[in-house]
Amino acid sequence: MKYKLEILEYYTQKPEVVISLIVTVISSLLLMGTLLFKELRFHNFDSIAILSLIFELVYGAGLSFIILRKKETYIHLTPFLILNWFIGCFCLNIFIPVFQDLPIWVYFATLAFCLSNFFIYRNSDESRNIAIPFFINGLSFGIILYFTAYLIPVMPISFVGIIALGLGFYGLVPALVLIIHTATIARYLNRNKIYAVSFSAGFLLILISLAVFTIGLSIESRKIAQTARLNSFDQNADLPNYITISQHLKPNFFNEILLKKDIVYIPLHDLFSFGGFNSFGSKQYNDKKTHNPFISIAYLFCKDLNLSNDDRINILKSNFDKRLETEEHLWSGEDLFTKTIKEDVKLYPEARLAYTEITMKIECSKDSWRDQEAIYSFQLPEGSVATSLSLWVNGIERKGVLTTKEKAHKAYKQIVGVESRDPSLMQWKEGNKVVVRVFPINQKNPRTFKCGFTTPLKVEDNEMKYQSLSIKGPNISNAETISRIQTVGNTKIVTSKDFELKKDFYINQSKGLDNWEALMPLTKPLQSSSFTWKNKVYEVKDIQKTVIPFAPVEIILDLNSSWTTKQIESLVNLNKKNVFVFVNGKKEAINNDNFRAIELEFEDLHYSLLPLYKITQNSLIITKCGTFSANFEELEDSNYLRRIRTETKQQNLKIINISSDINPFWQTAKEQKYVDYYQTSLKNTLQLINENQFVLFKNDINSVNIEPANISITQNPQNNTLKINGPDHIYRMYAFGKVLEEQVKIQNDTLTSNSYVELAKDANIVTPISSLIVLETDDDYKNNGIEKNVDTLGNASINNDGSVPEPHEWLLIILGSTMLFIYYAKNKKKAI
Structure with a gap:
């Protein structure tokens, strides 16, 4: 030194x-x-x-x-x-x-x-x-x-x-x-030769790194271009052109860079086109455009993908889970970060349900001259529903109001985009996602919001599992996080995260938001758990499976790259004459003689979109899902989705998924009852086919099945024999199931008169047809035609989840309180 x-x-x-x-x-x-x-x-x-x-x-x-x-x-x-x-x-x-x-x-x-x-x-x-x-x-x-x-x-x-x-x-x-x-x-x-060697080594290292990167990027671009060329002869007029590339594109580092050309990374030929930097197409992608010399040079040696920016964005959404990045931003939010997170979980083992309340404080890292908008995406476990939203306005918690998705979206755009005042909006998205927006945020005005989600406890073997929520949003990784678990009853839990038992609560403090789970023993038989609301009782029961005779007219193998040769061979060896696959949109028979050749056709297909409307009535489809695919939202303008919605439900198609995963497409098809869906092992699938059987979950007009929890919620008239001891989440889950069941019937926008909007309001749940919104003043609701919640369950709460008094009970409570007040006033007067 x-x-x-x-x-x-x-x-x-x-x-x-x-x-x-x-x-x-x-x-x-x-x-x-x-x-x-x-x-x-x-x-x-x-x-x-x-x-x-x-x-x-x-x-x-x-x-x-x-x-x-x-x-x-x-x-x-x-x-x-x-x-x-x-x-x-x-x-x-x-x-x-x-x-x-x-x-x-x-x-x-x-x-x-x-x-x-x-x-x-x-x-x-x-x-x-x-x-x-x-x-x-x-x-x-x-x-x-x-x-x-x-x-x-x-x-x-x-x-x-x-x-x-x-x-x-x-x-x-x-x-x-x-x-x-x-x-x-x-x-x-x-x-000096040492200097020459040192300088040359440094220069060669950067050249080799650039060459390796360029070769990798070029190889991937040629693969994509070749896929597009080969499939150009087999275009499906019902599907958008980009779908072929999306289906054959395995997510990796190079592919993401290629798709972000012109959207995030500026190619050299565009660097001096000063007028065109914001021409992204009709879709928005919320990321800053960057001039990266490494990437710009590599682009010169890559094949042009011949995809519009909108098509690239759609592929980024489906294959790379970039749906949050494509959410419409009315204001920027790039300087925001999540300061604190409070994760409060309440478990109801007897009802096999849980309620999770997330409270977040958002701050602006720098003294920006304008307000900013925060957008969070919550990935929920299957079957979950959003049931509460609050925003702190001037230090006071204002609870969300449930209304139609159109009214909520219009009010939010008006107040944020035009009036620049306080709102928060919670919206349902396909694939078990919920998006929450908060505005405005600046350095002098940090914001706090709270949202709640009712989730089923997933039953696996002899255990129930609670899965934490996956959240994306402004810089969550450094947030100060405190997590708390409480259980109703004396059920013991084991967590994958280090929780400490303090005063009947399990507590953990950490940085960021980890993925964790809690396991509980499965109670057998299921304990009675019910909730009463408006003269109806909603009771939790074991789900009822029924095995029905089903001899499929055809068996369709929904092949993709995740299938193994042994799995295909085991189904072909059944020696059924009615086993088919769809190759390039055309149905072909598959058997012992040709299945290996057919398998090669699917070795690069990472997800499929079967033309369900072309499949023969009363057929069985066997699929093996991955985790990603295009969803209904990305296919919204396609003839494919129109035909799915209008021509599929009457086909009586049965689906067996031999994977534990489910992609967004099949998730929506299952939730909206386009098909009868069952998930099981390949071994059980072979047995069902041999015995000409199919497993259905019993269902009727007054019940809803919650498959992850292996429970059914049944609606019955109120009676005095049944003990009411369950949380209000039972009714919320019932209402959510009913709305999803009927969603296929309500594809138009005249939702305000639909009875299922009223059901969503009654249970205060966010669905495909309803949203929660918080506005700054009561006049804001009035000016935007939004009626505040009256005689509904209202927002869920971690501390208030028991039976809600009926209207006549409210009257008795008010009368009783009034009489007590009068009695107390008279006695006080006499004492004086």
């Missing part, structure tokens, strides 16, 4: 070093401040950039003059000159965006190049071993070459700019640095 300090002291004693050091520190701070203000979207950051440029121009011109005049005396200042030139370039890029938005590694690579020059650009009498700086210099030299090549088209403009303002000089900086540095480095490399 002492040696290094001596070197620094010796270096600072050289002519003009101290002044150059001061100037460099000031200019660096100005650049960092300029970039920071740009990131904060301050409207006056360009004035700081101009100040920095003036500072740099004066210093650069003066230093260049004295170096040229007395080269031997001031040559040691060359690294300062190069560093300040690049600082000026980056400052100029702030308000004349020639480079556009650069990733942070570009700034660090340029800094590494400039700092290594301080060890290289020195007099020959200081001949110490500097192999490491030469290696770093070679590693970062590539960015200088890139800048030089990139700026060749603007060099003529730069010459004119020098004459006009002097600013055009910065367009020539990389080329000047390349000439100066090449001449200097060549002299050193000829003098």
Whole structure:
């Protein structure tokens, strides 16, 4: 350390070093401040950039003059000159965006190049071993070459700019640095082989890395292009063109980069098309456009995918789970982060249900000049429903009001987009997702919201399992999180996360939001659990399976890349004459002779979309799902979905899924009763086929099956013999099941008169036809035609989940309270 300090002291004693050091520190701070203000979207950051440029121009011109005049005396200042030139370039890029938005590694690579020059650009009498700086210099030299090549088209403009303002000089900086540095480095490399090897190793390492990356990206682009060409002969007019690519695209690092071309990453041919940066198509993708040199170079060697931006976004949604990124943003939310999370879970083992309440505090990391909008996505376990929403307004908790999805969306857009005031909106999305929006948020106004979800406890073997919610939103990873579990009854639980028992509650404190689960023993037989509401009793019972005779007219194997040869062979070996597959939309028989050849047709098909409307009535479909697919929302405008909705339900199709997973397409088809769905093992499937049987869950007009929990909720007239001891979540789950069952019948937008909207309001549940919204004032609800909840269950609560008094009971309570008050007042008067 002492040696290094001596070197620094010796270096600072050289002519003009101290002044150059001061100037460099000031200019660096100005650049960092300029970039920071740009990131904060301050409207006056360009004035700081101009100040920095003036500072740099004066210093650069003066230093260049004295170096040229007395080269031997001031040559040691060359690294300062190069560093300040690049600082000026980056400052100029702030308000004349020639480079556009650069990733942070570009700034660090340029800094590494400039700092290594301080060890290289020195007099020959200081001949110490500097192999490491030469290696770093070679590693970062590539960015200088890139800048030089990139700026060749603007060099003529730069010459004119020098004459006009002097600013055009910065367009020539990389080329000047390349000439100066090449001449200097060549002299050193000829003098010392170690330096030559070190520099070459660094430069070759970056070239090899770029080559490997480019080859990987190019291979994937050619695979996608070939898939599109091969399937262009078998276009299905019912499905969008991009679906073929989506089905054959396995999610990986390279594919995501290819799909983000023009959406996130700017290709070189677009860098000077200043007018087209926001032309994303009709769909929104919430990510900042970036000029990444590595990716921009690699794009030059890749095949064009011939996909519109809208098609790319749809594939990102289905194959890469980027649905949250495509949610409509009325205001930006990129500076937001989640400060705290409170995860409160209440388990009802007897009812096989759970209620999870999530409270989040959102803050703005920087003092942005405008309000921002937070959007969170909650991935719920199968069968779950959102049952509460609250937003704190001026320190007071305001609870959500349930209304139709159209009214809620219209009110939110009006108040956020036009009036810029306080709302929060909770919406149902396909695939067991719920999206929550909160507005406005700024540094002086952090926001707190709370939402609740009723979920079934999944039954597996002799255990019940609670699965935590998966949440995406503004920077959750560093949030201070406290999780609490409480159980109704004395059921013991075992958790995958380290909870500590404190005063009858299981408590855990952590950072971020982990995925965890809690296991409980399955009580047999099921304990009686029921809830009464409006003269009806909703009772939890064991789900009733029934085995029905079913000799399928045809057996359709829904093949994809997840099937194994043995699985296909076991079904083919049944020697049934009516086993078929759909190959490129056409039905083909599959048997012992051809199944291996047919299997090859599906080795790259990662999910399928069977034309259910073409399948013969009373057929059996055997599928093996993965976890991703296009969903009904992405297929909304297609003829395929229209035909699914109008021609499928009457086909009486039976589905057996031999996988434990279910993708978004089959999830919706199951929930909306387009098919009869059953999940079991391949062994059981073979047995059912051999015995011409199918398993159905018994259901009638007054019951709803909650399959993950192996329970059924039945509605009956109220009687005095049944003990009412269950939570109100029983009724909420019943109502949710009924709405989903009937969703297939209500595809139009005239929802306000539909009885199932009223059922959703009554149970206060978020569904495909209803949303929860919080507005700032009661007048806001009135002005937007939203009626506040009256005589409904209202928002669920972690502390209030028992039986709700009936209307006549409320009357008795009010009368009793009034009589007690009168009695108390009279006695008090007599006492006086």
